[in-house]
Amino acid sequence: MNSLLKIRRAIGSFPLQRFSTALTYASNERTPEASPLENPTFIHSSAVVHPNAFIGQGVSIGPFCTVGSSAKLGNGCQLYPGSHIFGNTELGERCVLMTGAVVGDELPGHTVLGHNNIIGHHAVVGVKCQDMKYKPGDECFLHIGDNNEIREHASIHQSSKSSDRTIIGNNNLIMGSCHIAHDCNIGNNNIFANDTLLAGHVIVEDYTHTAGAIVVHQFCHIGSFSFIGGGSVVSQDVPKYAMVAGERAELRGLNLEGLRRHGFTATEIRSLRMAYRKIFMSINANSVGFKERLAELEQDKELGKIPVVCSMVQSLRDSFAENRRGICKFRHWNDS
Secondary structure (H helix, E strand, O other): OHHHHHHHHHHOOOOOOOHHHHOOOOOOOOOOOOOHHHOOOEEOOOOEEOOOOEEOOOOEEOOOOEEOOOOEEOOOOEEOOOOEEOOOEEEOOOOEEOOOOEEOOOOOEEEEEOOOOEEOOOOEEEEOOOOOOOOOOOOEEEEEOOOOEEOOOOEEEOOOOOOOOEEEOOOOEEOOOOEEOOOOEEOOOOEEOOOOEEOOOOEEOOOOEEOOOOEEOOOOEEOOOOEEOOOOEEOOEEOOOEEEEOOEOEEEEEOHHHHHHOOOOHHHHHHHHHHHHHHHOOOOOOOOOHHHHHHHHHHOOOHHHOHHHHHHHHHHHHOOOOOOOOEOEOOOOOOO
16 A cells, blocks of 8 residues: 555656647547657556556556556557556557556456557456356456457457467457457457447457347357348358348348458459359259258359359358358248
8 A cells, every 4th residue: 555655646746737638539540649759658646557567658647547567558558537457468559548448357367459459438358258167367368459449338358268368350440338258359350330249259250340239159250251230149150251130140142232342343243142142042952962062163163263252162161160150041042
């Protein structure tokens, strides 16, 4: 207690001017900022910063914040009033914690954030998992990349065991009240709309998009460039390039709008549509098995040589590998 009183008194000697301008509101549109060397470190007199914490240059720590003994804050980080960093937690440069955000936990293991991440109001990142298999004392980990925006009231948990990691890549937008559970592996450039809930061990590849209020079952895989419709319950894998929707999510075709937006050519999209018809809308669907239809497509002299088609076929095959959940259900449409 004496050491905390001492550090608070020492911090109280920092100047109070420029606090309102030092903590400018964070947004996706990042503008060139002054070097941390040009902005002195600012720590408000009411903040509690442990003397062993590492504070980089140009850091702004607002009123009533808490920074624990093992925390590391990179250059240019900003902590808005009432935000907190606990445990063995490392923030890269120019990370922003909005009011009420909590990052890290006083548990074995660590939480690491890369550069330019925004943690929204009252979001909770890097805390103990909600898995009954967790054993007190186990080391648990969360690794987050660069340029992610994690909005208000979102929650992201550490792994459930020392042999695994919860991982989030780069350039993801995780909207309000989303939940990413223990041991999930999230790629890059994904958009999770409000109330997207991912159970443990879910894998999400790149450039996926979820609508609001969706639930993903444990151990599911969500393929790149896929779209999940609002209110869906996903209990099996979503293949690459696909669109699923429904109370129990079913395949509804290709994510055509998403493919166009991400620069897929007209030829690639046409080829994917032809391949999709051969797999899911074949006139032989009732007499030829699913894996046989995949094999026929792979042997097709034209479609079988197109990279995006090969990628989709491989995604489908992988979903039927051991310990995988298979793909979302689909209707046996007939194209005749």
